[in-house]
Amino acid sequence: MFEKRRPGAVLFDRDGTLIRDVPYNGDPDRVEPMPGAIEALGRLRRADVPVAVVTNQSGVAKGLLSADEMDQVNAKVEELLGPFDAWAICVHDDADGCTCRKPAPGLVIRAAAVLDVSPRDCVVVGDIGRDMEAARAAGARGILVPTQETLREEIRQASEVADDLIDVVDRVLSDTEGPVPAAAAPWARAMGWSRW
Ligand SMILES: [Mg+2]
């Protein structure tokens, strides 16, 4: 595999992937990053890979939390994990028949469109089968990071499984080795280095 490129974007599920899963949480004080999340996002941002969130929030449709509470939780996520280049959020429930609720591909397609990249150039990272199905349906690369809640069947069916978010970044960025664009390192050519 010599032709691999860095991804156009990495799209993260929120609950159970970026932050601990507190079902239908509307309380910003209960937001807690998952292990490795801060480091993983930092490495992607330093590599100039756009990062986004693609999240099902059916608690809004169920009336278990308000859109305002959800916004406050998302603001806390950015406070703890830094700014994301896009958020794609489905506030519907299964019965609504929308095209965005994972496992449908709508959130992945929407986030990719906002970031002006092809879904095929995106990596989707999540903790359950719905995330992987959405990735597959959108033509993206899906990487499952299982938690205690992840079903064995979901792990078995995933095309790619990572130990944690650090492992995800190792996988994603190890695909990007190649010449550094001259514009990114104008001194490199002057010093006679074509790559580093
Ligand atoms: Mg999740």
Ligand SMILES: [Zn+2]
């Ligand atoms: Zn939806």
